[in-house]
Amino acid sequence: MGYGKKIYDEAMARLEGRRRQAEAQAGQRLEAFYRQCPQAREVKGQMGSNAAKAAKAVLQGGDVRAELEKLRDRGVALQNEYEALLAGHGLSLASVSPQYACQACRDTGFVDGRMCGCLRQLQRALAYEGLSMRVPLGKSTFENFSLDYYQDDPRACQQMGNVLRVCKDYAARFRGDSSSLLFKGGTGLGKTHLSLAIAGQAIEKGFGVIYGSAQSFAVALEKERFDRPSPDGPGDANSQLVGCDLLILDDLGTEFPSQYVAAALYNVVNSRMLAAKPTIISTNLSMKDLEDRYSERFASRISGYYGKLEFIGTDVRVQMQQRRQARQ
Ligand SMILES: [Zn+2]
Structure with missing residues (x-):
């Protein structure tokens, strides 16, 4: 059932508010973690440059496969190191990631281009509130x-x-x-x-x-x-x-x-x-x-x-x- 543009826009604005809040809070938790554990920030940086190297290796050609395997192993090692550092501070990947109200659409209102149930529900609630x-x-x-x-x-x-x-x-x-x-x-x-x-x-x-x-x-x-x-x-x-x-x-x-x-x-x-x-x-x-x-x-x-x-x-x-x- 459609509820009109006004309600759709208001629902999308509320979802965006939720999403921004979830992401800002996760950002703060991550910053707090990096302050306590500067090494983690460094490892995260290495993970980024490792991924960039992999992309570059593909473009350069040559013995791509051996190089990629090496980089992948390195990536896995870095990821493990990062998670171990988190665990050392009583944290997990989930606890420094955004806690979305809807995990299915990450508060975007859409999953694979289809409207998520949470957006439909929110529009309905707004329409009923209005009446x-x-x-x-x-x-x-x-x-x-x-x-x-x-x-x-x-x-x-x-x-x-x-x-x-x-x-x-x-x-x-x-x-x-x-x-x-x-x-x-x-x-x-x-x-x-x-x-x-x-x-x-x-x-x-x-x-x-x-x-x-x-x-x-x-x-x-x-x-x-x-x-x-x-x-x-x-x-x-x-x-x-x-x-x-x-x-x-x-x-x-x-x-x-x-x-x-x-x-x-x-x-x-x-x-x-x-x-x-x-x-x-x-x-x-x-x-x-x-x-x-x-x-x-x-x-x-x-x-x-x-x-x-x-x-x-x-x-x-x-x-x-x-x-x-x-x-x-
Ligand atoms: Zn959703």
Whole structure:
């Protein structure tokens, strides 16, 4: 999948940064070694002139073979001497060589003229970053999801305990073909918190996750409708929303209503369902509302294929505010 020139350039710039850093650090380690062991620098120099002599011997002709054999033996001896000096300082060839993030392409992005997996992965991550909301994932984890706010209502407490357990289990077992989930309930009941906790774990496992509000996706989809399609092929918001491993569509129904967006969201949801890719949708709307606002097909896709989790209780943000006020 192509992601467009902008993302490609940014990915290449990041790879170049990695490569330069790896090479600069290796250069520093080598210099430090030569300072401790000037003899090694000398041996390295001899290795260079030995190789140059071999090239010259080939050009000069004469008894090339005997001369080359001699030079090769000399080269092997120098190499052994060099490695012995390294070992004498507790080092190896690897420890004074660049430690590339990707050994396959040495952080160049290409192996034998073909794009390396690391460059593809990096482009994907950059594209998803661009579409995802800027939320610090570390702030919404399972560990800091508190059931305290539901204590006053035993039914809510039990239900939210179940919801938490299901979400934890879902995240722990998450795979590219996991089922889809619908988080239903009012604002401030933890829908965003738990979907971000799932996103965090899926990202940690290496899955490509896009998370955002229906409003932010609506803006991206609308923008794409008016911009000319990119000449680089399907590197657009729509195909990324369809193609990512996990899509988290938060606050469905709060976006500015538009027929175009409703159709585009249906297309995303439907295409992901056909490709057996998981989606987590959170909404305050009932099935009837979904049907009225989007379409009957849209509502029936969700009611037929999504595991439903009801979030109940009293708005956590309101409760936090009340507690703060009570303390003052
Ligand atoms: Zn690579």
